[in-house]
Each structure stands twice: as C-alpha cells, then as structure tokens.
C-alpha cells in the first residue's frame with residue numbers, strides 16, 4: 001500500500017504546528033528519549049545513519065560527530081526548520097531531504113543504522129515504512145525506534161484506544177502496539193528502555209537479521 005494520501009495530511013498537520021513544533025516537542029520533553037535512541041544505534045566512527053521522519057532536526061545535534069547522517073521527511077516546512085537548525089548549530093555531518101518513508105530512494109543495504117524518533121506512530125503506514133527501513137539497512141545493522149506505544153496496562157491501554165480517533169485527527173496513532181507491529185515485519189526486540197516523562201515512551205532497538 002502506498003502513502004499516496006499522506007503528503008497532503010502531513011502538510012495539513014505539520015504545516016500548521018511547524019512553527020511551534022520545537023516548543024511542544026523540544027528538548028524538555030523528548031531529548032532524553034532522543035539521546036537514548038542514539039545510544040541504542042551503537043554508532044561506530046564512519047557509520048552512515050538514516051533518520052526517517054527527521055522533522056525539524058531536533059535529534060541532529062545529539063549525534064556523535066564521527067558519523068554521517070541523512071534525514072528524510074515528507075514535510076517541507078519541517079525540513080526548512082531542520083536546515084536552519086543545522087546552520088545555527090554548525091552541524092556539518094548531516095543533510096536532509098524530502099522523501100517518503102514508504103518509498104525510500106536508496107539502494108538496499110546502504111546504512112549502518114536507521115532511526116525513527118516519534119515517527120512510527122506519525123505515519124499512516126508503519127509496516128511499509130519499517131520494511132523500507134529494513135531494506136536500506138545493512139544486514140546486521142541496527143534499527144531504532146523511539147515512540148509512544150500502547151500501554152500493557154489494560155486500563156491505560158483502553159484509554160489510549162478511546163483517545164485514538166482524536167489522535168488520528170491530530171496526525172498520530174495513540175494505541176500502536178509495539179511487539180505485534182514488529183512481529184508483522186519480522187523484527188524482534190534487541191534492547192528496549194522506557195524513556196521521557198512518566199516513562200510513557202519506549203526506545204527500542206532491533207538487529208537487521210535478513
């Protein structure tokens with residue numbers, strides 16, 4: 001299934017919240033999780049990293065200097081902010097480009113690590129995006145997601161189910177189940193850590209066994 005409706009929806013949501021995105025999703029709330037996600041990538045000097053759904057680039061200053069990062073995103077307005085941030089912070093080991101995560105324009109097996117921070121519940125096509133992330137990641141490379149997933153607590157999980165119609169209108173899914181999602185694309189958890197406020201988010205890594 002192709003994400004043909006997604007670009008319009010993404011611009012509707014992120015075009016509007018773009019200017020205040022960094023205030024809402026900024027370092028106060030999510031940088032703990034972003035830093036843990038980078039650690040889980042186990043980046044070696046010279047590594048090539050793909051960040052899918054890079055948004056305004058809030059993760060970019062947190063990477064080690066000795067790797068090369070390509071960030072992709074569907075939203076032009078978010079990427080403009082990422083470019084300004086890279087210029088302001090003098091980040092020279094990253095570049096960003098518009099691209100759909102469901103149709104990555106890279107050959108197979110070309111990245112050592114692939115990351116999606118707060119991305120997998122923001123796309124309408126999580127399985128297709130994960131398949132693409134696997135395809136472009138080298139065998140034995142590491143794929144990391146930092147995201148909110150549906151709670152295993154039945155009461156909290158039921159609340160997240162109830163909130164999902166509202167969340168969908170705001171451009172994300174509130175009740176995505178991590179293990180079943182990974183299972184559908186043949187991935188298994190390698191390491192996982194609860195992160196961010198009230199430990200409501202998870203940073204999870206997988207080895208690309210293919």
Ligand SMILES: C[S@@+](CC[C@H](N)C(=O)[O-])C[C@H]1O[C@@H](n2cnc3c(N)ncnc32)[C@H](O)[C@@H]1O
Nearest residue numbers: 053054055073074075078100101117118122123
């Ligand atoms: C909640 S933001 C997260 C941004 C960033 N990773 C962060 O940590 O702040 C989700 C991002 O995913 C992007 N996105 C959603 N679907 C996408 C797709 N199919 N391809 C590429 N980017 C997508 C959105 O445009 C948005 O910038």
